[in-house]
Amino acid sequence: MTPPPDALKSDTDHDTEHNGARRHRSLVFAGRIVLLLVTVGGWEALARLDLIPAAFIGQPSVFLPMMMEELLGGSILHAIADTLSATLAAFVLGGVLALLTALVLHAWPLLKAVVDPYLNAMNALPRVALVPLFIIWFGLGALSKIVSGISLMYFILLYNTIAGAQSVDPDHILLARSLGLTQRHIFLHIVVPTAAPAIFAGLRLGLVYTLLGVVTAELIAGGKGLGSLISYYSNTFNANGVFAVLLVLVILADLLSGLMTRIEHYLTRWKG
């Protein structure tokens, strides 16, 4: 590629740097497209040449149109709505619970010291293993999968919030004391903004994991969600169906995560 003629004029440093960055970006983008095409093409070839039976790995030329068709008015829309509403409920409930817990533990450091090992133990527990219990306690309906989502969301946000609140700058506390601010004021105007970036990171991560918790519960319990759809297709040996739903899940998780990132960037724009 030849450089554009005006790159040789004044301000060349800035321009070449700019062009270099742009070229780098388009290279990365092109590389990603190539990787995608090679993967999908290879996949298709494997299935067509019967190197691995299409019944096991599906076939992109089948499940991609299938996914599009489902998305344009198929039954999958109900499944998406079902999974998303449970995810949202778990996200909100788990998030509020986590923030309230963090508030209480911040106000009573002694209590925090007491419960710390138990919280750690519960966090180390694989939550998927609890889903059968949730089904016994809350039935096969929406409640057990919401609880499954909460069980992931709660700990992620709780730990992020506590870590964030602990990173308060001691100088800021001294300043607040010298200004005569109350504990409540210090919490709202110093601790909370300090913890905000960690809280947002927790919300973003938590949202994706909540989706995971809900789908896992659906896989085990059945019902109407995307997880149930996966287990239905899997039980009927329809690999293409499984992949179509998985693809929808990937897109959903990506959209949710992207949305959270946007909100995060806006609210913590002082970080630059």
Next chain:
Amino acid sequence: MGTSPGHGGEIVLDGVVHAFRRHGRALRVLDGLSLAIGKGEFVSLVGPSGCGKTTALDLMSGLLPLQRGSMLVAGAPPLAGRRDTARMFARDALLPWRTAYGNIDFAVATRQPDPQRRDTLIRSLLADVGLAGFEHAYPRQLSQGMRQRVALARTFSLESAHIFLDEPFGALDAQTKLLLQDQLLKLWERVHSTVVLVSHDLAEAVALSDRVIVMSARPGRIIADVPIALPRPRSASKMQAMREFHELCAQLWHELERAVEPVS
């Protein structure tokens, strides 16, 4: 040593002793500090590092509880958050999520409920420290010197009768330091609050103060109390060319040498 503690002072320290606990042992940092500072006086505390200058300032601003001795600021014991005291820190202590304007407002709002008045005050102070037009800049967008100027404006925005400054320009380069010292002088000469400045920079102490107190190595005691009879209004940058200024600096150097290596 020139001071007669116990009477006739805006800030009066009498026999102040302070110790910290380090590794289970008591480490005495102040050993009978007695000092009287007049109303509207600009006094600097200098001394070798670890001599308890900042501890003395923390006690005066009420950030540390008094252990032994007595201390009165305007006739009352020091208390953190007193409306008549303002404190400036060695690091800017700006809130990164607030703009330059917002950081000053954070402090002013504790004293002035009327937002209209706050706005006028904040804008005029930002102009005084040469930061007009930087109202909406976040701390990360400002240089170290600019951040410390915001902190300076924040300190004076409280319009306190007593101002305690803890090595406010310690981290700045020489040029920026002179600029900020001049801005501090300009702000102070308008209000004439009582100022106690902790510094390890003798030239800074001489340029700014009415009196420089030299403290000994730990445990800190006062070993010299030097009046600085240079005319006001002053300018730290112009003073660099004055002979008296350099003589005073030399005299203080001599005193400080005694502080670092006490003669028996």
